[in-house]
Amino acid sequence: MNCYIDAGNSRIKGRLARRSEPFVVHWPDPAEPDAIGTLATRLEPLLVDDKGRSPRQFVLGSVVEPTRREWLETALAEICPEATRRWLSVPAKCCHVRVAYPEPARLGVDRFCAMIEARARIDTGPLAVIDAGTAVTLDVLDASGQHRGGLILPGLQAQIQGLRVTVPGLGDALAGLMTEGAPSDHSADVVPEATRRLGLAVDTTTALDLGRHWLLAAGINEMLAVWREALAEEGELIAVIAGGDAERLAALIDPSMDVRRE
Template sequence: MLLAVDAGNTNVVFAVHDGSEWRGSWRIATRADRTSDEYAVWLLALLQYSGLKPAEIDRCVIGTVVPAALYNLRRLAREWFDVEPLVARATVDWGFEIRVDRPQEVGADRLLNSLASHHHYKGPLVVIDFGTATTFDVVDADGAYLGGVIAPGINLSLEALHKAAARLPRIGIGRPQAVIGRDTVAAMQSGIYWGYVGLIEGIVGRIQAEHDAHLKVVATGGLAPLFAEGTTVIETIDPDITLEGLRLLAERNPAPTLVKSTPRDPV
């Protein structure tokens, strides 16, 4: 079985695939100083609850945009599952070209989303990921990664608005009943929701104009269904696209040789 680890800025998602289907997925808050033993205590209990055994894990793949978290995630794979993890980075075999100026700077999540989206939906396409940042990634008809757009995430924008304006409260995101807010909270919700709908439609429209061809639009992330209600631009919602990218990347690349961890192992 494959253990896939998606370490984002907000959460780390662990999921197990048995070769046919995902058997379970679990998330924990991202903390760069969390040790491999802390991960193990939490994850092993969840595996047992799901009827899975650590000995059944024979592959591991890690994608992370938090470099400081990689060391202990690697130790987790080596010490508790006795496997060397494949790490998603620009130098592995993606099966497509990365047509940007500095491929090593592209976040692993963006490449993983592109890999899985092209595999499942073909191209050309745009992948929108509603995460800590809201990203738009463009994939050509042949699967090549062409670059994209990075904008502040919705929750990040809400927090910044609350902290920068003394009289504005901290609010949750939701689709307002009307564009014109009749009180402060409704006005803030409208600005965030319809403002981001405008962002989505505007950026996708400009990408379409530059590409000179129709691009399918795939969205992922927890807020994707909410924003899909407000626009016809989003054609497909796929909540597991990053995990699928990890699974496909593991299929394309050989399993690395196990390296036993020591306290002085480099990342």
């Protein structure tokens, strides 16, 4: 039995070959004195069933720094000592996708896998593949499967974390945005509807929240418009979007675009 793991910057997502539902585990806090033990404790009940069966092979993709990669490697070795662990790397071409990077291995494996999955699901026409995670990535594939390149933007939480560090005076206003959920609409009674429609706020927390959404909307929609026109002769550009903030980001994309949530 194989286990497929995507170790992202915020969470570890995985799926066992014999199960239909994926699992999600959060990374331990960097200050955790026994981060490997904590991670193993979180993973073990998801990997070993009540009959003692566990994966024989782990197939892993990750762009995290070496420290957390080592945590995961060690935790899996403790839980399943006889299982092999195969870390994916990015080749120049695979599964009808050809990488644009001069050095393909420098492309994030998460972006590469997202392009392969999108091309497998939609096998004709050009695609814009968007992963709305800690970082928001957008990669364009033409109809032939040639990767035209991509861009990386700070995600919704990354923007808030960045402001927390660089503009500490915003601390109180940022507090309501420091979780994955949406902020409380404490200003609902004082914000005119016309102002809401235009994307302006009358309190700092809401201004920050609107700003981070508009920043992503502007960047993503501008790039989609450019490539929609550039590849028009190959067919209608389809945007394929996934990731933890996919639903919120999809709502910001130009409604004239064909958007597929995955």
